[in-house]
Amino acid sequence: MSCLKLGVPKGSLQDSTIELFAKAGWRISVNSRSYYPGIDDPEIECMMVRAQEMARYVENGALDAGLTGKDWIQETGAAVEEVAELVYSKTGLGRVRWVLAVAEDSSIQSVRDLEGKVIATEAVKMTEKYLAKHGVKARVEFSWGATEVKVPQLADAIVEVTETGSSLRANHLRVVDTLLESATCFIANRAAWKDPWKREKIENIVLLLDGAIKAYNRVGLMMNVRREDLDKVLATLPALRNPTIAQLSDAGWVAINTIIEEKTVRQLIPKLKGARAEGIVEYPLNKVVY
């Protein structure tokens, strides 16, 4: 049987990745003693790999496909197929930024002030490339962790990843510049991408992962509306997608069923009530595929 070797990111993305696959329809069963989690699909073999190393192993064919951050694809410089961006994260935006940061009261105001300084970072190549682009010479040191606390005692500046900036603020750091915006990417080995079976398998996985991600931020909304109010109600709904309108037994009424972004509900429901919609019901979704 054909089989797709899939890299699952170990570490901070691990739990949300496994949950996302569960929503998409694949149960990955992690065993704390093994780096080879089970999956209920005989056509896939999983391996846990660090996000930092994923692109390297997809590039050299040890894996056919995997999920990792755009940042680490660039940092490793690996030649892989970037199949799709998958913006997910249970607790935040799903997007991160790599920033140059210094102590709040540092005299450093721009990249040019880094000349001759020491910069600590986990992303040494990204930082060196950035400095080269600006013609600045500085010493870039690999940081094994806790990069934020190194300024100012152990380093003059850092290049660090941040989602909300709260960890930077808590460490009294000031952002000087943004080097890169990044999100999770589904990547494929280039040979695997040319193999028709593997490509279709990858595309189907991505279709369902994407359907699950869409469902995270969307809900279903049903309501009954008098025919005479229909236009007013439809005008209230976001124009994105046509809602499903069904005739009820009672000829004077229709039922509307639509999918909307969850964050708009709290503005929308008061307006729908104002437009005389009745029996407004919001229900949860597992997947949304347009």
Next chain:
Amino acid sequence: MSCLKLGVPKGSLQDSTIELFAKAGWRISVNSRSYYPGIDDPEIECMMVRAQEMARYVENGALDAGLTGKDWIQETGAAVEEVAELVYSKTGLGRVRWVLAVAEDSSIQSVRDLEGKVIATEAVKMTEKYLAKHGVKARVEFSWGATEVKVPQLADAIVEVTETGSSLRANHLRVVDTLLESATCFIANRAAWKDPWKREKIENIVLLLDGAIKAYNRVGLMMNVRREDLDKVLATLPALRNPTIAQLSDAGWVAINTIIEEKTVRQLIPKLKGARAEGIVEYPLNKVVY
């Protein structure tokens, strides 16, 4: 930008309140180190405040609105607008009673037997008012906690809050009288309530909180019914709200979609089956707004 200062009750109501706001559409992010939780609505500023102190701070305008128990509004005697009662609680009824309780084998049988006795309670004013109403003189001592275990060693009787009575029974106490029934209330500062922007904001929040509470105890029910069975099936359904009836492609059938209280489902489904309903499906809800 206008902003509503909202008090979130710290303590036993905290987790269910935050979950309720999440269901209603607002993500409150509590940080264990701060009493100012974040909220994903720039028009609201949250502060964690004890239920016992909430009414006091809403009254004096330190907060525009807040959630607390009816009991503590009365105990503090604060002059606030009681916007809505919100009966919620993840694990029980959402309603509590303040009762006068004594040891099972105590000779005290009614409030009149308290003359000259010692009563321990967290609600000193409520207890004193109650005694005064009955013309009884007794010593009321403020209890800093663990009130149930004070009888009979440290007090002759207690006035204590109870939801199911199980803690009273476990401590071998007998309820003599009920002083007050209480539930959670959404309260507003009186000046804030007169401000049009704040009032609309408060009303929208309450509308959505109420929609989420309704969804806790309700589920959706769909089924297909032959035209000839429709009346019988409809007679089986609770009369509360008209169900949505849609014509199916097959002219002999209609689809019924209705919202019912979860606790009635286990009686209802056997009856619906008996009335030849087919493909009965129960599904979960996020919000219900009539």
Next chain:
Amino acid sequence: MSCLKLGVPKGSLQDSTIELFAKAGWRISVNSRSYYPGIDDPEIECMMVRAQEMARYVENGALDAGLTGKDWIQETGAAVEEVAELVYSKTGLGRVRWVLAVAEDSSIQSVRDLEGKVIATEAVKMTEKYLAKHGVKARVEFSWGATEVKVPQLADAIVEVTETGSSLRANHLRVVDTLLESATCFIANRAAWKDPWKREKIENIVLLLDGAIKAYNRVGLMMNVRREDLDKVLATLPALRNPTIAQLSDAGWVAINTIIEEKTVRQLIPKLKGARAEGIVEYPLNKVVY
């Protein structure tokens, strides 16, 4: 009031049983200090009983009904009514096998090689019956636990229960034969089963437990389809149940709503998209009663 005495299995099945009842519509509240959990139905009284002892106590009328494994019904030889098989389990298949296993490198290849050997097991009678059937004489020792690790130091072979076989593999054991396949059973006392009130109560409980189990593995699927594509889309859907097809306001379109097995979704959605279905939405279910 009539009352059904119901045995809830203590131990490995406990949590999933309580969750299943919750899905079915009954809240069982376990108290760590009591073997008599509460239930929000005045017609039922619960008692926690070990699966191994359940059939014995249902047989002698201490309980009217209960849930236990088919294996323990046979092991105890209790004369009870097997009302329904309920294949549930949160984490696996819900079915288990009792197998004869030996050390990987043991010379034992079949039941016949057990002559004169020592076999450790929790199911002494099942093992003795099996040996008798094959005319083999061996010493069967009751094992108080950790049966898998007894081979080869403390026993030559074991008879042990397994769901996925992973524990056997981890202990380097080889399966020689399967003695019994088992799943959870809802059983009733024979006198209780003849009592009309108790029988109807039991049947209603089983109907709703079964509805909840069906919902574990199923999801709802809605989509909009052009009239002209309807046949193609319907051909794609599993033939099990007729989907609900409703006419939309726009005469060229219909809405399809159907219930399918969750594990088929990941194959189905790509095909539905290929058949031009639009706005495909998957939503979760609480109960499914055909």
Next chain:
Amino acid sequence: MSCLKLGVPKGSLQDSTIELFAKAGWRISVNSRSYYPGIDDPEIECMMVRAQEMARYVENGALDAGLTGKDWIQETGAAVEEVAELVYSKTGLGRVRWVLAVAEDSSIQSVRDLEGKVIATEAVKMTEKYLAKHGVKARVEFSWGATEVKVPQLADAIVEVTETGSSLRANHLRVVDTLLESATCFIANRAAWKDPWKREKIENIVLLLDGAIKAYNRVGLMMNVRREDLDKVLATLPALRNPTIAQLSDAGWVAINTIIEEKTVRQLIPKLKGARAEGIVEYPLNKVVY
């Protein structure tokens, strides 16, 4: 190299046994995935075995020696050498009793009232022997656990182990009779006990385990005493063992160093102070070997 196969009791005695060996000088390293814990003595091989099964496996030579309760030695009827009683337990007395217990309000007052009744117990043989001794016929059922809660619904009486009686009281049970007092025993296989090397190894282990147990309940006590007060101070000390008396540089003073039972210290120190002892110091011990 010669090697002693030693059974370590799995379950309630496990942690205190391993701690006792640590105090005695052997580090046993339990691995949650293995029943063969490591030990830092190449002359010993450990295996975790249930207390209930220990004597059986020491009898048949699968183990050379092991620790288990006297109760289970009797219940299994195994022919083993009982080398020493080791009364230890971190939290209590280290001794347990097997008692016949009934519901507080049961009419059963003595063993004779059990005729024709049902008795649940984990110790079936001990109970049957006890009934036979008293000429009583009753049905003894093996209990898989939670024996205390079986009275009165599932059994008329139980035979159960108890240390402090608190679990019996909490379940409203009344003790009718005591069948057996038990404590932990170090047992040896009879052939191993005749082997000189194994016997010496066993005796040394027991010597050090016993030294560690003695140290649990004892402390060291040092003080300085004037020559003229020496007799009065010595009269105050327990007569058990002669204290060590050393001359100090200052000819008028001696130092006393003695080992006493910890539970006597709180009575002793006030008396020693009364007898003019100075600089009284209590210090902890690891081992005491007289």
Next chain:
Amino acid sequence: MSCLKLGVPKGSLQDSTIELFAKAGWRISVNSRSYYPGIDDPEIECMMVRAQEMARYVENGALDAGLTGKDWIQETGAAVEEVAELVYSKTGLGRVRWVLAVAEDSSIQSVRDLEGKVIATEAVKMTEKYLAKHGVKARVEFSWGATEVKVPQLADAIVEVTETGSSLRANHLRVVDTLLESATCFIANRAAWKDPWKREKIENIVLLLDGAIKAYNRVGLMMNVRREDLDKVLATLPALRNPTIAQLSDAGWVAINTIIEEKTVRQLIPKLKGARAEGIVEYPLNKVVY
């Protein structure tokens, strides 16, 4: 038998109090379901009582004795015998201060600036007495908890207890004045204190508690010293207590054994080594009674 009713402080002091009694020779066994912990001394009956309420119940004779803070004795104004101050605490100094604190950037600089302001505190009487002493009129509000976060939104100033000041700093508060220094006190009911049996029992308990507290901060130190170096070594040791000097078999050497404060060891050992002391050994203590 005579019996002493002893109050054990529930809450922050609870664990360290129980540990202190264990060191002193009494095992208190707390049961999470009961406020009457067991104790292995038939002459004592324990009850868990809040520190805030302890003095009240010792005063009225519900308890014979108890441990609480000096602060709460004063706040309640209870007439009790203060037997001994017991400065203990596992993690800090054992002493606390009640301070008047305001926001770092508040204009309030002294108690006089409080005129007309709102002060939140758990110690209402202490605060009112303090204000009265300074002739200041302000509103004192009882705080149910989280007092530090009330400034400046909910109060202008607070009166709060602090050990290290770190919580005040973390909340950006500035200390304006200290109202009271407090430590744990062993208190007795005045009638109980006059009863000879109870008084002796109390004094013995206090003697041993004090001996255990001394041992927390002290260690034993032994070393061998040449006769000729003795004076120099003795000069190095703290003068507090005469060390025990014993003649060794070898006439040129003596052994010194002394008790010193643990915090001086790190300075002392280098000096003792410099003075040619040999075989320096530090050992732990359980109790020290001078």
Next chain:
Amino acid sequence: MSCLKLGVPKGSLQDSTIELFAKAGWRISVNSRSYYPGIDDPEIECMMVRAQEMARYVENGALDAGLTGKDWIQETGAAVEEVAELVYSKTGLGRVRWVLAVAEDSSIQSVRDLEGKVIATEAVKMTEKYLAKHGVKARVEFSWGATEVKVPQLADAIVEVTETGSSLRANHLRVVDTLLESATCFIANRAAWKDPWKREKIENIVLLLDGAIKAYNRVGLMMNVRREDLDKVLATLPALRNPTIAQLSDAGWVAINTIIEEKTVRQLIPKLKGARAEGIVEYPLNKVVY
């Protein structure tokens, strides 16, 4: 005041380092939110730093001194003063080895077989130096973690640190060669080491850390011996250090007090008993300074 900037290793060594300092007499208080733990010595300022980065920051003077492994001193090539080796570890030997390991069934038998292969390791420089020494050319890839599981899918061999080898065995790896043995080292910045105040401070810290380490593996042993048995008993004791022998009041007896390695106690006590030593008592130690 002079101050020593001290690096405390973050990560696997952290807890045992802080415990060791506590034993030595310094209380380091770690705060989960800060990398600057407090210490109860105004002459020291602590900072948490990864073992991998410690030497780098001691070399450049950001820290005056610190604790790290010999391995990381070499890997970074930092020019620092290696003051003392401190072999400690709560759970093991305190020494580790960096080994070259391959899959059990790999054809690689020696370093020479690595030509052209891929080696994953956290210690890139150490590995490259080792390969160069043997004239082998291979690709060394930095591993971000979980190095053991990379063979054989992601790498042909690894260079990894191991204490007991159990993790290697669990991953079915075979050790081919040892590159380096390592233990914890106390290192100092070279300029700091020349500063008299800092050097004395460092030497005193190391003296006390060493005294605490010695006490981990040693215990005190006291016994009383008849004069006539003294030589025999002394011959039994390890020759390392002269025991302290004190004359007792009873002229026929002496007391022996000695410090021995804990692991020898279990052999020694049976022999001492055989030599008629009496009242043998083993007691715990905090520090041992010869």
